[in-house]
Amino acid sequence: MTEAIRAEGLVKAFGRTRALDGLDLTVRTGEVHGFLGPNGAGKSTTIRVLLGLVRADAGTARLLGGDPWRDATALHRRLAYVPGDVTLWPNLSGGEVIDLLGRLRGGLDKRRRADLLERFDLDPRKKGRAYSKGNRQKVALVAALASDVELLILDEPTSGLDPLMEEAFREVIGEDRGNGRTVLLSSHILAEVEALCDRVTIIREGRTVETGTLAELRHLTRVSIQAELAGPADGLAALPGVHDLQAQDGRVRFDVETGALGAALRHLTDAGVRGLTSQPPTLEELFLRHYDRTGTPGEKHAEVSR
Amino acid sequence: MTTLTGTGKLVRLILRRDRLLMLWIPFVALVPISYVASINEIYPTAAARQQYADASMNSAGFVALYGRPFGSGLGELVAWRAGFLPLIVGLFSLLTVIRHTRTEEEAGRRELLGATVVGRHSGLAAALTVASGANLVLALLMGAALAGQGLPVAGSLALGVGCAAAGWVFAAVGGLTAQLTEGAGGARGIAVVALGAAYVLRIAGDLAGQGEGVLSWLSPISWVLRIHPYGEGSLWVLALAAGLTAVLAVAAVALSARRDVGAGLLPARLGPATAAPGLRTPLSLAWRLHRSLLAGWMAGFAVLGVVLGGLADSIGDLVHDNQMQDILARMGGKGGLIDAYLAGIMGLFGLIAAGYAIQATLRLRSEESALRAEPLLATSVGRLRWAGSHIAFSVLGPVAVLAAAGLAAGLTHGLNTGDVGRQVPRVLAGALVQLPAVWVLAAIAIALSGLLPRLAPAAWVALAACLFFGLVGPVAQLGQGLMDVSPFTHIPKAPGGAVSATPLVWLVLIAAAIAATGLAGLRRRDIPTL
Numbered sequence: 001m002t003e004a005i006r007a008e009g010l011v012k013a014f015g016r017t018r019a020l021d022g023l024d025l026t027v028r029t030g031e032v033h034g035f036l037g038p039n040g041a042g043k044s045t046t047i048r049v050l051l052g053l054v055r056a057d058a059g060t061a062r063l064l065g066g067d068p069w070r071d072a073t074a075l076h077r078r079l080a081y082v083p084g085d086v087t088l089w090p091n092l093s094g095g096e097v098i099d100l101l102g103r104l105r106g107g108l109d110k111r112r113r114a115d116l117l118e119r120f121d122l123d124p125r126k127k128g129r130a131y132s133k134g135n136r137q138k139v140a141l142v143a144a145l146a147s148d149v150e151l152l153i154l155d156e157p158t159s160g161l162d163p164l165m166e167e168a169f170r171e172v173i174g175e176d177r178g179n180g181r182t183v184l185l186s187s188h189i190l191a192e193v194e195a196l197c198d199r200v201t202i203i204r205e206g207r208t209v210e211t212g213t214l215a216e217l218r219h220l221t222r223v224s225i226q227a228e229l230a231g232p233a234d235g236l237a238a239l240p241g242v243h244d245l246q247a248q249d250g251r252v253r254f255d256v257e258t259g260a261l262g263a264a265l266r267h268l269t270d271a272g273v274r275g276l277t278s279q280p281p282t283l284e285e286l287f288l289r290h291y292d293r294t295g296t297p298g299e300k301h302a303e304v305s306r
Numbered sequence: 307m308t309t310l311t312g313t314g315k316l317v318r319l320i321l322r323r324d325r326l327l328m329l330w331i332p333f334v335a336l337v338p339i340s341y342v343a344s345i346n347e348i349y350p351t352a353a354a355r356q357q358y359a360d361a362s363m364n365s366a367g368f369v370a371l372y373g374r375p376f377g378s379g380l381g382e383l384v385a386w387r388a389g390f391l392p393l394i395v396g397l398f399s400l401l402t403v404i405r406h407t408r409t410e411e412e413a414g415r416r417e418l419l420g421a422t423v424v425g426r427h428s429g430l431a432a433a434l435t436v437a438s439g440a441n442l443v444l445a446l447l448m449g450a451a452l453a454g455q456g457l458p459v460a461g462s463l464a465l466g467v468g469c470a471a472a473g474w475v476f477a478a479v480g481g482l483t484a485q486l487t488e489g490a491g492g493a494r495g496i497a498v499v500a501l502g503a504a505y506v507l508r509i510a511g512d513l514a515g516q517g518e519g520v521l522s523w524l525s526p527i528s529w530v531l532r533i534h535p536y537g538e539g540s541l542w543v544l545a546l547a548a549g550l551t552a553v554l555a556v557a558a559v560a561l562s563a564r565r566d567v568g569a570g571l572l573p574a575r576l577g578p579a580t581a582a583p584g585l586r587t588p589l590s591l592a593w594r595l596h597r598s599l600l601a602g603w604m605a606g607f608a609v610l611g612v613v614l615g616g617l618a619d620s621i622g623d624l625v626h627d628n629q630m631q632d633i634l635a636r637m638g639g640k641g642g643l644i645d646a647y648l649a650g651i652m653g654l655f656g657l658i659a660a661g662y663a664i665q666a667t668l669r670l671r672s673e674e675s676a677l678r679a680e681p682l683l684a685t686s687v688g689r690l691r692w693a694g695s696h697i698a699f700s701v702l703g704p705v706a707v708l709a710a711a712g713l714a715a716g717l718t719h720g721l722n723t724g725d726v727g728r729q730v731p732r733v734l735a736g737a738l739v740q741l742p743a744v745w746v747l748a749a750i751a752i753a754l755s756g757l758l759p760r761l762a763p764a765a766w767v768a769l770a771a772c773l774f775f776g777l778v779g780p781v782a783q784l785g786q787g788l789m790d791v792s793p794f795t796h797i798p799k800a801p802g803g804a805v806s807a808t809p810l811v812w813l814v815l816i817a818a819a820i821a822a823t824g825l826a827g828l829r830r831r832d833i834p835t836l
Contacts (some may be wrong), residue, residue, distance in 0.1 A: 048680075048832070051683075051684050053680060053683055053684070053832065053833045053834075054832040054833070055830070055832060072683075072688065073686045073687070073688045074686075076684055076685050076686045076687075077685075077686045079684075081681065081684035082681075083677065083680055083681055083684075085677055086681075087676050087677045087678050088678070089591075089594070089595060089678060090489070090491075091577075091594065091595075091598075092577065092591075092594060093576070093577025093578055093579070094577075095577070095578060095579040095580050095581065096577060096578060096580070096581040096582075096585060097581075098581075099580055099581035099585065100581055100585050100586065100591060101681065101682075101685060103581075103585075103586040104586070104587075104588075104682070104685035104686055104687055105685050105686065106686075124579045124580070125576040125577055125578065125579045126574075126576060126577070127489075127574065127575070127576070127577050129412065129488070129489050130488060130574050140681065153684075
């Protein structure tokens, strides 16, 4: 089995709002897959469909080779889930919750539990009501990461964690990747996905807009160029694929589509280059482009090029 | 007074949030009207009232429940019967204050407000203001209502203010305990224990001392009678209540000034670092979530059983005039009357136990809406197994609760009559025979949770309807067809009546069918449905 998760054409409506509108998602076995989208894009709903908690109105979903709705309890032994909004039972201690959830899954690795408690700096003796949001998140994370399972489904797992703990989380996931575990990581924290994920699916308004490796996605995007020139670079703005040009006192700054990069650089060399910096697009930029409410990326290109 | 900035706004916020809950005020305030009517009807003459007062004075059960009557006038008897109200008023008052102080703090909303222009003590001050104001309204309402029944105005107001005084004292107790613990549950627990201790002191004092028990004086619950409404009117007792309230409120403010927002003065207790080996199934989790609720209900039912069972033997002594004696003879003599009383009490227990059954069942729904069901259902726990872990308590919990009441009542009554061997099984059976009707109510809550989760609290409406049919129906002479809607109408009257299995079997089958429909819905629907 090479695919841990395959969802095609998922549709789910809650009353009049369409939470999922033909969503596709494929996660290969053994990869860390980033699942990106702004709040309300349908990430949590997709995950609930994959967990058999919510039934899709249309589309198909396969999880670990089974039907997530029909085979829910059998499949759940093989996965661990951290919800986006962790609430604990007020009168149970964190340690009790970790053990209980582990036992209700496939079992718990005691050494790993102790190790994770230390790395996340979590006191397991506190009662559920006494934990802060970040510490509740840690309880759920330790329970999931110490569980003996092949698939982790993490819904915005670092919300509420401080930067130090985010770092600890990244380390742990990085180590897990070596163990052949599959991870579905939903997030809107782009640096996290960039640092951790092999492949990414970006969704918007219940629909998949991009999917692929980070390198593949960058193909679709632009490079930012800053250059200091010896002479004037006339005609640069007229080149196809060059956007947002700013020129002042021999300095130029623009974005260029990857396909037009060669032509733009030739144009610069002709003018005489004294200094040059280029930056690959960050996921932030990818994100902003996809979720720019003014329209789809294609339309925007056309408008700016004109 | 910058520490009180914004108190007025918070008061308005509380009033807005509690506008429905505040209905307890007119409800409690108008209860004594029914005393006037019933005493007038049953004991129309001064002689009959004198006998009633004498008999009550010598009945340990009545003294425990209400205290000692200070006279045999209509007003004095009404004031005596109202002796139970300070307990209820005190309870509502302390719950109101804790709800708007520690509960808010625990939920983090206090912090949200604290960051706005709101003084350090404003939350506490607003909660105390609302609770005190509510009690003032209660005093005026009760006074006006009783004066409207033709009782003296001054005495009626004194009775109202006496009840409100208990509210003021225990509102301040709530304000104080809210400073002690980090959790609202702990604060409520300590405050309720204080209230219970006051009640026990009053009982002990009244039972021990003829007339003015010294111990009773220590209990704010008893002060309403010490004022002697409709009698000499010792209003200086109110100064005692006001003084105690002030001391408690000042102490609460002093404690509040010494601590951080969110922290309690008593350290939060730590739990175990690892789970006990037994905590590995949904049922063992449900036990942890339900056990304190169940224990509380069992204890409450046991106390009620002791008090009401203890009254049973003296019921026969209260009937003096000839007309009543005739009715008594037709009911099978004193034994028949006592059985009818016990059967009535058991019916009441059944209705109240249905409240527990609904509360336990709705935990299912609250687990879902608090998002705690989701992580469980994402493990190997199936939906029915999860639901079943809570439903076990809605089915078996009422058995334990009713058994506690039946055993306590049967044992007390048996000891009073020297007939434990016979009374315990009879009274216990009378309690347990209520179960099929209780299960129907639980099943309605299950069905709503499964099929119409957003409407799950409507199960309480079903119970309210049963209460209406059970308590008001016979008086209002509703048609049998209407009365038959309530499952409790079909429960045999026991002890004393003939118990037929047919209606019980039907009720169980109906309950099972309703519950099964709900579970079928639960299997199909989205979780969580918020």
